Amino acid sequence: MKIVGLITEYNPFHNGHLYHIQQAKRTTGADAVIVVMSGDYVQRGVPAVMPKRLRAESALECGASAVFELPVCHSTGSAELFAESAVALLDQLQIVDSLCFGSECGDLDALSEIADLLCQEPKDYRSLLKKHLRNGLSFPCARRKALKEYLPEKNFAALLDEPNNILGIEYLKAIRKLKSTIKPYTILRKGARYHDQELSTENLSSASAIRSLLSYSGSSLRKYDDLPKGAFDDTAPFNIFGELESQVPQCCLKLLKDCHKVSYPIYQNDFSLILKYKLLNKYPENLLRYMDVSEELANRICSRLNYFFNYKQFCDLLKTRELTQTRINRA
Template sequence: MKIVGLITEYNPFHNGHLHHIREAKRITGADAAIVIMSGDYVQRGVPAFMPKRLRTEMALKCGASAVFELPVCYATGSAEYFAMGAVSLLDSLGIVDAVCFGSECNDLDALSHVADILTREPDDYRSLLKKSLKKGASFPTARHEAMLEYTRVPAYAALLDDPNNILGIEYLKSLKRLDSRMVPFTIQREGAHYHDQALSPGHLSSASAIRSLLAYSGSSLRTDPAGGTFENTSFENILSELEDQVPSCCLELLEDFHRVQYPVYQNDLSLILKYKLLNKTPGSLVRYQDVSEELANRICAQLDNYMNYKQFAELLKTREITQTRINRALLHIMLGLKKSEVAEYMNNGFHFYARLLGYRKDSAKLISRVAKESPLPLLAKLSESGELPAIGQKMLRNDILASNLYMSVVTDKYKTAFLNEYRQGILKV
């Protein structure tokens, strides 16, 4: 049996994701697709729009064979950390033959060439990168300029301008560094652009556009302004607009759990973040992942101007630091993710367990294979975590705290019963 691995967020699941699953199986000849998915927080440094188990159910009903959770320290990291965390977890499962990712360019050779340069970091390239950074450019801009000047090929530098290309390059770098046996494949990202806020005339809209439309739900509980160009409309009309954009089984879940488990926004965590920041000094803030000394000082200097999470994150933005980097830094402060801990995880094998969120009943044999062939303990129940090494228990505590915090927000916002992470079972579809 051939197995392809997919690295995802499904925030939320839509037709483009369904196309990815089907096309990944087709071009790799795989019989099954194992998914590594972010938990309750995503890579751009914000809470997921809906809980991880709801997104897991969508994925399983749409053809994923099994879904494993990417630990929060990687799920909320930069592209490099996100990719290394996800690829190393797929590799450690012991049964995955290929990795398939979407890209804007659909050119594996070009992506691999750029990945090789960024992995080797030749002296000339490194000098060009430092030169751009010293001029005050943000890291993404500096890297683009350095790649252009180093290769003299505009097409290579242009690959670093699109989000899926960037992640694809990082996946390829991770495969090289791990000397993984998994074979990479890429497919063309079709339909809307990653950041598009309006629904596509076709049936392949971006997750951003779908989230924006769902924000127009007439809910008095909305804590984030809708960012698209939609008319204010009823939730029934919103679902009608989404009929061609998401699989029918996902549409049913969107309807059943609206204002029960989702939507969740950055601003729903405003008071929690402010409480954390009020207890910090610049010296203590620099301990957290993605927090520089400059940013730590800026956070403390601007704290009196804090109104809500999103407003404060935007207030902190400068020419040298991207909005996504600031979002991640604030999220890491709130979740207590320290640089020293993440470095410890990465220096000691990346993973210490494989956390299973759910699987299809017809794929039960896959789970048995992972249990037998993976060097990682298969973690299906948190009650079994006592056998993990101390470092693994520390990583798991981070994951549990992050999820319990997220569900506490859901509980408070929608007045639903709180389900502690220890009481959450494996989803079987």
């Protein structure tokens, strides 16, 4: 029996995820699919829109044979930590033959070449990276610029503009570092782009667009600005599931209807009061023991607590050129 592993968040499960499962089996010739999935918090550092058990049930209904949870300290890590932990989990099961991930480019050779370079870190590349970091760029921006300058004849830097490409490179790095026998495959991402906020007419919408629609359905959450402005102003709340009918598998639609406003939607601003309460009892030196919290960030958090209105607004307030929004959310 051949088994393919998938690394996922399913936040929430939609047609693109079903396509991924089907194509992964077809591309690799696997008989079964094993999924490693983020739990109640995802890699962007925010709570998943719905509980992990509901998302796992959706995956099992749509063709996964088993779903394993990626522990929260790994699921909310950097792209490198997220990928390495997930690949290590699949590798240690000792039954997974291949890993199949989606990418915006669909070019495994190009992604593998970048992964090799980033694993080896040649001296000239490392010097360029350090230069851009000293100039105050965030690590993702510094790495992109260093790669562009190190290999000007190739368009590799453009590949690092796309989130699925970035994660794919990290999966390939992890396989190399772990000396795993898992064979990587990639499939071309279809339909909407990762950050698209509008539903796709091709019935392959992004999770971002579906989360925005579900946020609209929880009208009490709208005051927290979790929605893009004007995204669904013409959609009556009672018609939410009519909009979703073509965007998610039918078995998932039933789960969404049954659990709506019972166990979801959940958004980061739901935790605003408890977060502020916890932070009011902290000093910068207390915060330094948490992953991803630098001395600079710890001082910014404590000095700006009087301006805390809600979770999302406070993270926006803390952002700097060096500290990305995602890094702050994770911290």
